[in-house]
Amino acid sequence: MKHLRILLVDDHEVVRLGLKALLERHPDFEVVAEASTADEAIARVHQFRPDVVVMDVRLPGRSGIEATREIKAAYPKTEVIILTSYAEDELLFEAIQAGASGYVLKQIGSDDLIRALEAVGRGEALLDPRLTRRVLERVRDAERQAAAAVFRELTEQELRVLALIAKGKTNKEIARELNLSEGTVRNYVSNLLHKLGVSNRAEAAAFAVEHHIWDYLSS
Numbered sequence: 001m002k003h004l005r006i007l008l009v010d011d012h013e014v015v016r017l018g019l020k021a022l023l024e025r026h027p028d029f030e031v032v033a034e035a036s037t038a039d040e041a042i043a044r045v046h047q048f049r050p051d052v053v054v055m056d057v058r059l060p061g062r063s064g065i066e067a068t069r070e071i072k073a074a075y076p077k078t079e080v081i082i083l084t085s086y087a088e089d090e091l092l093f094e095a096i097q098a099g100a101s102g103y104v105l106k107q108i109g110s111d112d113l114i115r116a117l118e119a120v121g122r123g124e125a126l127l128d129p130r131l132t133r134r135v136l137e138r139v140r141d142a143e144r145q146a147a148a149a150v151f152r153e154l155t156e157q158e159l160r161v162l163a164l165i166a167k168g169k170t171n172k173e174i175a176r177e178l179n180l181s182e183g184t185v186r187n188y189v190s191n192l193l194h195k196l197g198v199s200n201r202a203e204a205a206a207f208a209v210e211h212h213i214w215d216y217l218s219s
Contacts, residue, residue: 001030001123002121003030004028004029004051004052004117005030005031005032005049005050005051005052005119006030006031006032006050006051006052006053006117006182007031007032007033007034007035007039007041007044007048007050007052007053007054008020008023008031008033008034008036008054008164009034009035009036009044009053009054009055009056009059009064009067010036010054010056010059010083011036011037011058011060011143012108013036015056016034016036019031019054019083019171020034020092020139020187022110022113022114023102023116023117025081025113026117026187029117032048032050033047033048033050036059036060036061036070037060037061037062038059038061038062038063038064038066038070039061039062039067040068041053041055041059041064041067042067042070042071045066045074045075046074048079049075049078050078051078051079051121052078052079052080052081052117052120052121053068053071053078053079053080053081054061054081054083054117054148055068055080055082055083055100056082056083056084056153056163057082057084057086057091057095058084058086058128064079064084065081065082065091065094065095065098066081066098068082068095068098068099068100069098069101070131070185072098072099072100073099076099078119079101079102079115079121079123080098080099080100080101080102081100081101081102081103081104081116081120081126082095082100082102082103083104083105083108083113084103084104084105085105085106085107085108085119089206091217092218099124100117101120102119102120102125102126103126104116104126151211151213151216153195154192154195154196157167157178157188157193158191158195158214159190159213159217160178160217161174161178161192162192162196162204162208162213163183163208163213163214164177164178165189165201165204165205165208166172166204166205166209167209168205171185171186171189189201189204
């Protein structure tokens with residue numbers, strides 16, 4: 001792997017000293033600077049142009065999240081790993097939105113931290129395994145909300161008709177399954193095509209599958 005120039009940001013000197021001693025055992029790691037506040041971190045990045053910043057979240061004054069946002073805006077190629085004691089959901093997602101490449105807890109083992117830095121140095125994103133479930137849950141919630149927005153204009157019966165179209169059912173089969181006349185089904189199909197902004201059944205079926213209509217119906 002390439003030589004990594006690292007900036008350590010933590011308001012506790014003892015923590016910085018411990019991290020520096022650990023990281024400099026690695027032949028490809030060099031701690032080029034340290035900082036104890038967000039403003040110092042931004043200044044050190046400007047001065048030393050590190051490859052990776054190991055950033056604490058809780059800092060005096062402005063937070064590590066704010067520092068990350070400014071660093072990534074000014075130096076997009078500089079990677080930031082959030083190393084924190086806090087596993088709060090909002091901090092996690094704020095860090096991701098700010099541009100952090102990794103979010104790991106301070107309880108991480110020394111070998112795992114080395115591997116995390118190596119991964120980020122290779123341009124990979126990294127998340128503490130204990131936090132992965134939370135991210136996936138948030139992503140799934142966002143998908144469900146997006147689906148709800150997509151299908152909100154449809155009535156319950158139109159949703160049922162659309163789901164059956166997505167399964168490849170004909171109007172006659174849909175009429176039989178929903179105990180409706182074929183004429184009524186044709187009206188439902190015409191209405192839902194208009195509401196979805198698609199021109200035919202194939203497009204409607206593709207739309208329904210893409211937006212996970214069965215997840216929406218079961219919610």
